[in-house]
Amino acid sequence: MRLVKMFLFVLLGLFAVITIIGLFIPSSVKISRGIIVSADSSKVYKELSDVKNWNKWLPWITADSGAIVQLSPVTNEPGSYFRWKGMKINSAGTITLQSINQNEILLLHELKDMNKAEGGFRIRSTGANNNVTEVLWYMEYKLKWYPWERFFGIFTDRIIGSAFDKGLEQFKTYIEQADVNSNASASITMEN
Template sequence: MRLLKLLLISVIILGGLIFGLSLVFPSTAVVERTGVIHAPIDTVYAHISNLKAWENWNPWTRPDTTATLVYSDPPSGANAWYSWDGKLNSGKVTVLDSDPAKGIHYLLDIKSVRPVNGGIELKPTADGKATAIFWHMEIKLGMLPWWKLRGFVADRIYGPAMDSGLTKLSRICEGK
């Protein structure tokens, strides 16, 4: 009986310590990638603003090969969206704002996962022959310790896919 009581007290103290320590951790995870695409800004914007074009470069457009995609009409510009419904998951991407000179900002809402605020910002390079691109995602983690701990590995989880997406986008825009 005494051993059971000691075990229960230890579990409660350990749980309290983990929760207390997690309060120090940030409640937001940010993943960012940058690059230069050797194409004019309007060419790059055409591929990031049209959600149907995302299938060619964005690693998360079709997270489930069995998913059916539904697009808004028109599929580009502010308030454009696409949704998917598949065996593994379902969700929706909504473009919050879109500007040919600056890029787009979007909300990614996946069932049973925290919403993601994202953006793909564009700037012409100094010589005007290429486009600097900045892709970022911000995930609100909340206060629960297991979500906050996931924030520490967010860059390792999402970063490689973002790198792959930027490489594909660069190849498409540069005509390679």
């Protein structure tokens, strides 16, 4: 009986120490990734503000070709959402447009096994002729007081940040390729 009491005392002490250490870990994680895109900022804004275009570059969809996607009836105004459930990889979530303006699109991220998180896209023209655009994808993930969640928060930036990096690279490729194709077809039309 004494051994059981000692074991419970040690277990309780360990839990208390881990909880106290967890309280010193920040209660939110800010994740942000950016990329420079060779495209007009109005085109970038148009693509990001309409959820029907997201299946071409959203990392959780491009990594799982069998993912089931559901879009809101209206896709380009506040309240519009992009929902998916992965079939090959274990991912699911909903991203909802909260507000939209030319420089920033606010989002609500609801990713599987994670708390809701606010974030969005910031769009800034950096080129002399508005032909280069900086895109920043960010999210603030709030953690609960549970020690295991606080410790998980240490790795959240690495996990979600890598998905943001992949998504932005795919977005850059998609938007720049679409820009090249539209310029090529415009020059063919002008030659005829």
